[in-house]
Amino acid sequence: MSGRDRVEARLLPPAQLLATAPWAAATAVMLYGLAVWAGWWAMLAVVVIRVLFWLRAMLKFWAAPDEITMIRRHRQWPDMVPYGPERTEPFTALVGAMLDVTKAAGRSDTWLRIVLRTWAPEAAGMALPRRLVAVHISAARELPPHHLRAVVAHELGHQLIGGWIFASIQNLVATPLSDVFGLPSKVLIAVMSVRTRWEIVPTALMAALYGVFLAALTAAMVPAIGLHSAATLAMVCVLQPFPTMWLNWRGEFLADRVAADLGFGPALFDYFSTRGTKFEPFSFSHPGLITREIRICGRVRDWPSDQED
Numbered sequence: 001m002s003g004r005d006r007v008e009a010r011l012l013p014p015a016q017l018l019a020t021a022p023w024a025a026a027t028a029v030m031l032y033g034l035a036v037w038a039g040w041w042a043m044l045a046v047v048v049i050r051v052l053f054w055l056r057a058m059l060k061f062w063a064a065p066d067e068i069t070m071i072r073r074h075r076q077w078p079d080m081v082p083y084g085p086e087r088t089e090p091f092t093a094l095v096g097a098m099l100d101v102t103k104a105a106g107r108s109d110t111w112l113r114i115v116l117r118t119w120a121p122e123a124a125g126m127a128l129p130r131r132l133v134a135v136h137i138s139a140a141r142e143l144p145p146h147h148l149r150a151v152v153a154h155e156l157g158h159q160l161i162g163g164w165i166f167a168s169i170q171n172l173v174a175t176p177l178s179d180v181f182g183l184p185s186k187v188l189i190a191v192m193s194v195r196t197r198w199e200i201v202p203t204a205l206m207a208a209l210y211g212v213f214l215a216a217l218t219a220a221m222v223p224a225i226g227l228h229s230a231a232t233l234a235m236v237c238v239l240q241p242f243p244t245m246w247l248n249w250r251g252e253f254l255a256d257r258v259a260a261d262l263g264f265g266p267a268l269f270d271y272f273s274t275r276g277t278k279f280e281p282f283s284f285s286h287p288g289l290i291t292r293e294i295r296i297c298g299r300v301r302d303w304p305s306d307q308e309d
C-alpha cells in the first residue's frame with residue numbers, strides 16, 4: 001500500500017464508526033425514554049439482552065473455522081464433521097490463488113486464512129475477522145485462475161484495512177435502529193441505482209416512505225428530548241446511510257487499488273467486465289462496476305499485451 005492509501009486504511013474504520021454516531025445517540029435517547037416510562041430495570045434488561053445477542057454474533061464471527069481447521073476436524077471425527085470430496089477440487093484452486101496473492105503481497109503463506117463458503121452466493125469473496133477470506137465454493141470451482149486470484153487480492157485489500165473491532169462496536173451501537181429506520185434511504189439508493197428518470201408515482205411513494213419513518217422515529221424520541229430535538233435527530237438518522245455508503249465505497253476502491261498494485265489489476269478488470277450482468281449498478285455497500293473498472297484502468301501501469309512477441 002502506498003503512503004496515502006495506508007493513511008486512508010487507518011482512517012476508514014474509525015470514520016465508519018463515527019458516522020454511526022447519530023444512531024448511537026438515538027438509541028441512547030430511546031433507552032432513556034424507556035427508563036423514564038417503565039423504570040431503569042426495564043432499560044437495563046433491554047441493554048443486557050442486546051449485548052448478549054451481540055456477543056453471540058461476535059463469538060460466531062470470531063470463531064469461524066477456516067478450511068484447514070475443518071479438514072483437521074474431519075480427520076479427527078469423520079462421523080461428526082463431514083467433509084465431502086466436492087470440496088477438495090475448489091479448495092486446491094483456492095489454496096493456489098491464496099499462495100500467489102500472499103506471495104505478491106510479501107506476506108507469509110499463513111497470513112491469510114481461507115474458507116469455502118456455501119452461503120451468500122451473490123458475492124464471490126468476503127473478508128471476515130482474523131484475516132479469514134471466505135470464497136464461495138462455486139466461485140472457487142468455476143472462476144478461471146486469474147479471476148480467482150483477483151478476487152482473493154481484493155479481499156486481501158479488505159484485510160489490510162481491517163478494523164473489525166470498530167465494525168463490531170458500530171454494529172452494537174447502531175443496530176437494530178439503523179436496520180429499521182435506515183430503510184427509506186437504502187430503498188432510495190436501490191431505486192436511484194436503476195432509475196434515471198423519476199416519474200410522479202415513485203417520487204410520491206419515496207416521499208411517503210420517508211414521511212412515515214421520520215414521523216415514527218421522531219415520535220419514539222419525543223418523550224425523552226422534546227419535539228424539536230427529536231425531529232432534528234430523526235432527520236440526521238434517516239439520512240445517515242448516505243455518508244456510510246460513501247465510506248463503504250471508499251473501502252471498495254481502496255481494496256481494488258491494493259489488488260491492482262499487487263499486479264492483479266488487469267485480472268480484476270477482466271473479472272468485472274465478464275461478470276454475468278454487463279452493467280451492475282451501485283448499491284449501499286458497493287460502487288457500480290463501471291466506476292470500479294475506470295478506476296482500475298487509472299491505477300494499472302503495465303497492461304499485458306496480446307500482441308507482444
Ligand SMILES: [Zn+2]
Pocket residue numbers: 154158251252255
Ligand atoms: Zn470488497
